[in-house]
Every structure is written in structure tokens, then in C-alpha cells.
Amino acid sequence: MYEKRLAWSVLFRLFHWAFALSIMVLVATGLYIHYPWSNSVIEGSRSFVVAQVRYVHFVAGFVFISALLVRLYLWFFGNRQEKLWNSAPGTPANIKNLFSTICYYLYLTDRHEQRLGHNVLAGTVYILTIFVSFFQAVSGLWMLYPESPFWGSWGVSLFGSQAQARFVHYLIMWYFSIFFFIHLYIVIWNDVKDPEGLISSIFTGRKFFHKDTIS
Ligand code: HEM
Ligand code: HEM
Numbered sequence: 045m046y047e048k049r050l051a052w053s054v055l056f057r058l059f060h061w062a063f064a065l066s067i068m069v070l071v072a073t074g075l076y077i078h079y080p081w082s083n084s085v086i087e088g089s090r091s092f093v094v095a096q097v098r099y100v101h102f103v104a105g106f107v108f109i110s111a112l113l114v115r116l117y118l119w120f121f122g123n124r125q126e127k128l129w130n131s132a133p134g135t136p137a138n139i140k141n142l143f144s145t146i147c148y149y150l151y152l153t154d155r156h157e158q159r160l161g162h163n164v165l166a167g168t169v170y171i172l173t174i175f176v177s178f179f180q181a182v183s184g185l186w187m188l189y190p191e192s193p194f195w196g197s198w199g200v201s202l203f204g205s206q207a208q209a210r211f212v213h214y215l216i217m218w219y220f221s222i223f224f225f226i227h228l229y230i231v232i233w234n235d236v237k238d239p240e241g242l243i244s245s246i247f248t249g250r251k252f253f254h255k256d257t258i259s
Pocket of ligand 2: 188
């Protein structure tokens with residue numbers, strides 16, 4: 045009765061977990077860099093906590109940038125579900141899916157289209173997240189290499205000054221923190237409502253469908 049279909053490639057799943065785990069580390073270390081609360085207690089003797097936390101932040105930052113580049117590659121060269129246009133609100137069918145998903149999430153209807161890839165509401169938020177990640181990467185690289193002419197020219201055109209880049213970098217940290225909780229809530233909610241096995245799909249790559257409902 046149910047068919048098991050491959051939705052996500054190995055590379056996509058690696059991207060997801062590299063991205064998710066690096067962000068968890070980046071938020072934790074970023075908050076510490078913003079407010080280094082341990083400073084006067086242990087800093088200055090044999091340990092140098094701020095430097096160590098900054099180092100972890102930069103290593104996780106490069107994992108984050110690598111994951112971002114992999115996602116950009118998959119937008120154009122991934123499988124059908126992973127391509128940018130599969131879940132972007134750019135076609136009449138996708139715009140219809142966007143609104144029907146909003147109605148479904150607001151409990152206005154129980155009917156919704158079964159899709160192998162993301163629904164378009166999720167897809168739109170994910171595209172926004174990748175877009176925001178780009179600003180996070182550029183602001184981070186400009187703070188890390190303040191004298192580089194390359195990052196300097198990107199930095200000045202996007203943020204104006206280093207102080208503003210740092211402020212935007214900090215605000216985007218809150219975007220990711222809020223995204224994290226809403227994302228978890230929605231994937232668990234979907235997993236409870238639908239028998240497709242959404243959460244396991246991000247580990248196994250496979251979803252379950254009634255043979256005749258898939259699009
Ligand atoms: C820790 C538990 C997590 C679980 C169980 C989880 C699960 C999932 C699942 C099931 C999907 C596919 C959903 C769909 O088809 O709409 C997904 C996609 C995604 N998740 Fe997570 N996730 C987790 C953490 C995170 C974190 C921490 C982030 C980043 C802050 C994140 C970012 C994303 C993004 C950006 C996508 C879309 C990928 C794309 O198509 O570009 N996830 N996640
Ligand atoms: C989701 C991704 C990221 C998050 C949530 C994040 C978060 C933060 C936060 C909250 C701060 C403190 C800002 C402040 O003082 O107000 C910070 C600082 C910084 N971040 Fe990130 N960051 C991320 C990605 C990156 C990346 C990709 C890089 C570059 C490799 C980077 C490099 C830096 C640098 C250089 C600083 C300044 C350190 C200092 O002044 O001591 N960050 N980050």
C-alpha cells in the first residue's frame with residue numbers, strides 16, 4: 045500500500061547535518077563572543093577562554109560556509125526535489141501549494157498535496173535561510189579578515205561599516221535561533237500528522253507515500 049521513495053541524496057543529508065550542527069555551535073560560541081561572561085573569573089591565567097571560543101567559532105564558521113556552498117550547488121545540480129525551483133513560489137502550481145499549505149497549517153483544511161520534496165511554504169523559508177546565511181558568511185569573513193581588499197569591498201557594499209556588519213551578524217544569530225525552534229516544532233507536527241516519515245527522511249533520505257497520491 046505504501047511506496048518508499050528516495051527524496052534526499054546523501055550529499056543533501058550531509059549538507060543538512062553539517063549546516064544544523066555548525067549553526068548550533070556558532071550560536072553558542074557567538075553568544076559567548078558577544079557577552080564573554082567568564083572573562084574576569086578565569087581569563088588571564090593559564091586559560092584564555094575567549095581566544096579558544098573564537099577559534100571554535102571560526103572552525104564551525106568554515107563548516108557552515110562549506111555546507112552553504114554545497115546547498116548552492118544542489119540548488120542547480122541536485123536531484124529534482126533539491127533544485128531551487130522545485131519548492132520556490134515561482135510557478136502557478138507552487139503558489140497554489142504555498143496557500144494550501146498555509147491553510148493546512150492554520151487548521152482550515154485537512155486536505156493537502158503530497159510532495160516528495162518540501163512543501164512550498166517550507167521551501168520559501170529555506171530559500172530565505174540560505175539567503176540570510178550568505179550575509180552571515182560575508183559579515184563573518186569581513187570581521188575575520190578586516191584588511192582583505194576582497195572581503196572589504198563586499199563588506200562595505202553590503203554593510204557600510206564593520207560595526208554595522210557586526211550588528212547584522214548578531215541579529216542574524218537571532219534569526220537562526222528562532223528558526224531552530226519553529227523548524228523543530230513544524231517537522232515534529234508534520235511527522236505526527238502525516239505517515240510519510242518526514243523526520244526519518246533527513247537521516248535515510250526516504251519518504252513513504254500512498255502509491256497514487258504522490259506528485
Ligand atoms: C536537530 C534536529 C533537526 C531535525 C530533526 C531536522 C529535520 C529536518 C527535516 C525533516 C527537514 C526536511 C523538511 C521538509 O521537507 O520540509 C529539514 C530541512 C532543513 N533543515 Fe532541519 N532539522 C533539524 C535541525 C536543523 C537546524 C538546527 C537547522 C538550522 C538552523 C536546520 C535547517 C534546515 C534547513 C535549511 C532545511 C532545508 C534544507 C534545504 O532544502 O535547503 N535544521 N530538517
Ligand atoms: C549561523 C552562523 C553564525 C552565527 C549564528 C554567528 C554568531 C556570532 C555572534 C553572535 C557573534 C558576536 C557578535 C557581537 O559581538 O555582537 C559573532 C562574532 C564573530 N563571528 Fe560569527 N556567527 C556565524 C557565522 C560566522 C562565520 C561563517 C564566520 C566566518 C568564518 C564568523 C566569524 C565571526 C567573527 C570574526 C566574529 C567576531 C569575533 C570577535 O570580534 O572577537 N561567524 N558571530
